[in-house]
Amino acid sequence: MSGLSLTSPGTAPNGPTVADAGERDLVRRVRQRAGAPPPFVPIGIGDDAAVVEPMRGMLDVVTTDVLVEGVHFRRDWTEPRAIGAKAVTVNFSDLAAMGARPRVVTLSLVLPAALPLADFDALIDGVAAECAAAGASLVGGNIARSPGPLVIDVTAIGAANRRRILRRTGGRAGDGLYLTGAVGGAAAGLAILESGAERGALNAESLACVARYEGPVARLRCGRMVAARRAASACMDLSDGLADAVRQIAEASGTGAEIDSTAIPVQPGAASWLARGGADPIDAALTGGEDYELLFAVPPRRRKAFLAAIRHVGNLPVAKVGTLTRDPAITLMRAGVATTLNSGFSHF
C-alpha cells in the first residue's frame, strides 16, 4: 500500500489515455496485474464470470462498497495507486467487522475517457497489492465508460466460520464498547487536503493523518482473532464514524449506549485540524468517518478473552470507550454531564 507520497499525484496529461487503449487492452492490463488465480479459483478473469470454490464448511461473506471521484476522493489530491488500494480496503474493513477472511474481489470500473493509462495501471496496481496483502485474489470485473466521475466499485467475498460470525445485533446491556486504534485521523487528513497545505510543509503527525485518510488499514487480523475466540457479542467497522457505529450497534442490539468523552483516543496531531472553523475536536473525532477502526461490544465475562485476542494481534491499542445500556438513549458523558450523542454523518 502506497498510502502517501510527497511527489505530486497523478501523471503527465500528455500520455495515452484509457480511450486510446480500448477495452480489450484494459482487461489484459488488469489480468496481468491480478496475477495467476489461486487453486480455489478455477476460472478467473477472461470468461463470462469467475468461478470460485467455496471454503469447505465455511460461509461466504459478501460486501460491496464504492469510491466516487469528487465524493470520496480527488484525483488532484491522491495518487491513483492509493485510490485503488483504498477501494479494496473499505470492503475488507466490512469483512473484518464480520470476522471473515477475504478470498476474492471483483472490480467494476467506470472510467472517464481522458483518464491517463498510467493512472489506470497504477490504480489496478493498488487494487492488486491490497488484495495480495490480504491473501485475496482479483478474479473478475467490468470496465465501462463514464460521462462524469471515475467510479471504483468493489465487491469482496470472504469466508467465515458459521458459529464465529460477528454481527451488529448481539450486544447486551452491560457489555463494554471497545475501540481499536484511534479516531479523527482520517477527518483531520481530509481537512488538511482541503486546506491546500503543501505536503512538504506538514509535520509527521499531520502527514500521518493524511496517510490515514488516503491509505486506511482494514483490521482483518483483529476481527478474525476476536471472532475465533468468540470474545465479542457484536462488532462493526467505523466507515461512518464512531458515533454512528455506537448508535448502529446499540439499535441493532436493542440497547442504548453511554460513551465517555475522556476515553476516546484521538489520533495524535488530529485535534488541531479538527478544531479548525471552531468545531469541538472531540465532536469532530466522534463524527468523522473513514477511520476504519473496529468497535466491539464485549460482555464483562469475555473481557479477558477479548484482551488476549487483541494481544495476539500484536501492537494494536484498544480503548474501552463506553458501555451498552438498558436505557435506550445514546449518551455522551462530558465532564459529568450527559448529552445526546449526535451521529452527524450522512451521505446525502
Place this chain on the structure above:
Amino acid sequence: MSGLSLTSPGTAPNGPTVADAGERDLVRRVRQRAGAPPPFVPIGIGDDAAVVEPMRGMLDVVTTDVLVEGVHFRRDWTEPRAIGAKAVTVNFSDLAAMGARPRVVTLSLVLPAALPLADFDALIDGVAAECAAAGASLVGGNIARSPGPLVIDVTAIGAANRRRILRRTGGRAGDGLYLTGAVGGAAAGLAILESGAERGALNAESLACVARYEGPVARLRCGRMVAARRAASACMDLSDGLADAVRQIAEASGTGAEIDSTAIPVQPGAASWLARGGADPIDAALTGGEDYELLFAVPPRRRKAFLAAIRHVGNLPVAKVGTLTRDPAITLMRAGVATTLNSGFSHF
C-alpha cells in the same frame, strides 16, 4: 419486469428526492423491497456484510456488470423499473452463459441527489422483481452520492456443478455454432429511441425491438439445460454482439470460425431500423450489442443432445449460424464470398 410502457417514463419532478430521504431511509426502502432473505442467507441487508451459505458440492460463479446513465440508458427514455431490472438481467445473462443458477445479488447505487424518490423506489422494484423471477435474493449493497450520472452496479453470485460449467475455451474445429433467439432487436430498439419516434406511433414489431433493448431476457434455463447435459463445448452471451461472441469463443478455443450470413436470424422489424443511415442490416445485426442471447459451440456428436436440451427449455428457437474452423480466420460467408467478420463493438 415492466420492459416497455406507453406512458412517458420517469415521474413528476416535484416530488421528494433521494436527498430528501437520506441514506438510512433509502436502505430501509431497499430492505423492504428485497423481502425476507431465504434460509441460505442467514444475514441479509443491514449488517456490515451479507452471509451466504454456499450450495453443497457446487461452485460459486461470480459476475459484475454496470449500467451508467448516458452510456447504457437514458432516464428520459426508459422507466426506472426497467432500468433496475436490466441492471440485474445483464448479470444473469453472464451466469446463464456459464450454466449457473443465480442465488444472490448485491447492488451498488451511485445516485444524483435530485433523483426522485419515486424513481428510486421503482428502480429497486425492478431489481427485486428480476431477482425474484430467477429465484435469487438481493442480499446487500451500498448507496453513495453521484456528482454526475446515475450508476447501477450489480454483482451476481450463482451456483454451478463443477463438471458442468460452460466456458468460452472448450470449442474445437468442426463444432457447430448455435444461436438462441434472434439478433439486431436491441440495436434496432436503441435506434428507435434515438430517432425520437413516439411510442404510440410505432407498430408491434418496432415496439418489440424497444422492449428487447429496454427489457432483455437472460437465457438462464437454456444455459442450465445445455450445461446439465454437457451438450456444448463452449458458450458465451451476446452482450457485445454476435460477431464479438464468435470471435471471443474462437480465440479462447484456439480456432477460427466461419459464419453464414443467410443463417443469421434477425429480429422481425429490426432490419429497416438497422438499415437507417445506409448501414447494411446484416452487418448491423452482427455487431449490435445487448441482445443477451447465448452462442454455443456444439460438437457434431452432441448435436442431438443439444437440440433435446433446447426443446426441454420450450419455445426457444435456435439457429446454426456457422462452424468453428481449423483455419484461424474469422470469416463471414456472403453470397459465396468470404469476408473478414468485423466485430465492430467497443466500449471506448
